[in-house]
Amino acid sequence: MGILKLDNIKMQFGGVVALNNLNIDVEKGKIEALIGPNGAGKTTAFNVITGVYTPTSGDVYYNDKKITGLTPDKITKMGIARTFQNIRLFKNLTVLDNILIANHLHVKSNFLSHTLRMPWSRQEEKNMREKSEMLLDRLGLLSLKNEIASSLPYGEQRKLEIARALATDAKLLLLDEPAAGMNPSETMQLSNFIHDIRDEFQLTIFMIEHHMDLVMEISDKIYVLDFGELIAQGTADEVKNDPRVIEAYLGVEEDA
Amino acid sequence: MIDQRKKHNFKLYNIIIFIVFVAFITALDLKFLGDDYVRRVLSLAAIYTIVSVSMNLVNGFTGLFSLGQAGFMAVGAYTVAIFTVPLEKRAAIFYVVDQNPVLAQIHLPFVVALILGGLLSALIAILIGIPVLRLRSDYLAIATLGFSEIIRIILTNAKSITNGALGIKGIPEMPTMWVFFGVMILSVTLIVLLINSSYGRAFKAIREDEIAAEAMGINLFKHKVMSFAIGAFFAGIGGGLLASLLGTVDPKQFYFTMTYNFLLIIVLGGMGSISGTVIASFIVTIGLEVLRFFDEPLTLLGFNIPLFRAGFRMVIFSALLMILVLFFRNGLLGQKELSWDMITSWFNKKTLRRKEKGGAL
Secondary structure (H helix, E strand, C coil), X not given: CEEEEEEEEEEEECCEEXXXXXXXXEEXXXXXXXXXXXXCCHHHHHHHHCCCCCCCEEEXXXXXXXXXXXXXXXXXXXXXXXXXXXXXXXXXXXXXXXXXXXXXXXXXXXXXXXXXXXXXXXXXXXXXXXXXXXXXXXXXXXXXXXXXXXXXXHHHHHHHHHHHHHHCCCCEEEEECCXXXXXXXXXXXXXXXXXXXXXXXXXXXXXXXXXXXXXXXXCCEEEEEECCEEEEEECHHHHHCCHHHHHHHHCCCCCC | CHHHHHHHHHHHHXXXXXXXXXXXXXXXXXXXXXXXXXXXXXXXXXXXXXXXXXXXXXXXXXXXXXXXXXXXXXXXXXXXXXXXXXXXHHHHXXXXXXXXXXXXXXXXXXXXXXXXXXXXXXXXXXXXXXXXXXXXXXXXXXXXXHHHHHHHHHHHHCHHHHCHHHCECCCCCCCCCXXXXXXXXXXXXXXXXXXXXXXXXXXXXXXXXXXXXXHCCCCHHHHHHHHHHHHHHHHHHHHHHHHHHHCCECHHHHCCHHHHHHHHHHHHHXXXXXXXXXXXXXXXXXXXXXXXXXXXXXXXXXXXXXXXXXXXXXXXXXXXXXXXHHHCCXXXXXXXXXXXXXXXXXXXXHHHHHHHHHHHC
């Protein structure tokens, strides 16, 4: 059974149908990808999953629980975390603060006991810091923990955004174009990185990506979206040879 | 090693500065130094510090553009005024419309009334925050400004509770300046502790990027209401202190223009800097007094300088404000906090520059 299920999702903005009859079933523990030409509705699909948009019709299920209509913070609390196409770090805060903020959703004691530094809140804060430093250490960012997020090199910012999503203890990670703006060798590293974290944190990964080499290499299953509709799904080889996919990407061959 | 020693020194400096500060205030308080005027201005600065720091929590740290500070202060001020005036004086104050018979029987100690005023402010903040905090930032500013005016109009018209436009006189004065400075130290400490806690980080996350904050599982609405209510609580406390400093309250004190004083202070000090706000509170409060010089007629070499008249002070003040916004958009400290490291590096830079100049010659 899939960890994430989109059931007949339709998303309409005024007269524009951004997504139509979208059915997606992401299997637990797999790396699956959503591809398609610009404007196909990939990020809209992510926004529907994470609660930024409520779909016009259809439902989203996470672990068989209906999550349609929940606010983004509730959905994150249930275990779905995301990254953004244009990096959205807390730019003026430190690397460690970025990770600590993602831990805030687990805080149990209230603001008063945190302000007054009650023993149980101190313990909570201490655990949070230890956990965050451990995560940074495992991802190789620990030496940068006191740097301001916006001062990091681009690749590290992407990595930090993934780290931040992991810090929420999510089990399903949605990556919106993680390799955007990366050169081939950085993309290779990212591919290994995604594989590693999937294994280490027992994640399911669902990503939007334009780098075809990356997608073809690491995805267990690929969904192809065009003008809001799913035109193909399957393994890399299946999708690559699908005439509708070729048409969507390269256009129709006309008779001379 | 050297770093360790340096840190040790800084700690020592902090203690020394704190002792000097305490000694200075105590000396003023025991009337070894200064006069009543100085004591009053400094106490006012302490109150302004409380309100400005609370406003910075909302505007500078949570990124909500709220302009309701004067309204929340009014709630605190009136709570203290209504409950701490001695019972026997009440009839003489409420001579046009009798005081509400229930309220006329209740007298509370100052501390209780002060905290009650803060809590009442916070409660009102929650009630108006629930609809208003769903709005985008610029609408929030308008809504809070409107709220602040509504409070003032209610105060003017609820005569049996507030004595209307006549105001309430005879609020007991405090025997010592330490009431104001003590509450100031306590309030600023609490706000700093809050800002450096997990909740404070969540506030900053909302300021930095709402969409990302929400995607990280932060309940935007809950945290915005929380910050707004805590800000209102301390504004209410500041208002209560103001009532007891002045000994009298009336609705005209709480015009929305009062909020602009605090806005000026947090912009000058740096949105998102507590130490900047504290420094700016004292600069602005004392500065407004020093500038009174411009309000008095001035005769120079037998000529009466025509500009110097009542109100000119505010012209100068506005001009300074414009210069500030044009050239120091981030205020004194921006989002940073004042630290010894900052001071030493500033001095080092200065001496370095001087040395470089020397080399060139």
